[in-house]
Amino acid sequence: MFRRVAIASLSALALSLAAAPASAADGQQLFNMQCKMCHAGGPMGPALNGVAGAKIASKPFAYSPALKAKEGTWTDANLDAFLKAPTQFAPGTKMMIAVPSDENRAAIIAFLKTLK
Numbered sequence: 001m002f003r004r005v006a007i008a009s010l011s012a013l014a015l016s017l018a019a020a021p022a023s024a025a026d027g028q029q030l031f032n033m034q035c036k037m038c039h040a041g042g043p044m045g046p047a048l049n050g051v052a053g054a055k056i057a058s059k060p061f062a063y064s065p066a067l068k069a070k071e072g073t074w075t076d077a078n079l080d081a082f083l084k085a086p087t088q089f090a091p092g093t094k095m096m097i098a099v100p101s102d103e104n105r106a107a108i109i110a111f112l113k114t115l116k
């Protein structure tokens with residue numbers, strides 16, 4: 001229930017930002033609204049510092065078998081594919097949040113690269 005309400009209001013926020021150009025600053029805003037609640041070092045999601053370029057599912061976190069089974073690293077292309085359609089990139093993943101807007105994904109990926 002909470003999850004459904006949260007996702008609905010988050011998509012409304014994402015839509016209102018859809019026209020913004022892709023930049024790390026925009027990405028940070030999007031991240032704070034759509035991602036941070038799970039990716040701030042708590043049990044809800046893995047920490048994302050240094051995730052760009054890192055091996056997929058390599059943080060100390062209870063990943064799904066689906067994500068653990070993925071080979072490779074978080075290249076731009078993999079991040080883009082995952083954020084566009086997580087359950088297609090890794091069927092069975094525990095992360096359900098998708099970012100349909102190309103521009104918003106680009107901004108978020110630019111921001112992720114600043115997280116060292």
Ligand code: HEC
Nearest residue numbers: 034035038044045046056057058063064067093094095097
């Ligand atoms: C409801 C909680 C939740 C939200 C919101 C969320 N994530 Fe996640 N995220 C997860 C979980 C859980 C995993 C691990 C997935 C798995 O094990 O299948 C994950 C995994 C990831 C990974 C891979 C990390 C790794 O170590 O391989 C990235 C990158 C990521 N999320 C980015 C994002 C971004 C960007 C957003 C916002 C658009 C976001 N997440 C929103 C829960 C969430």
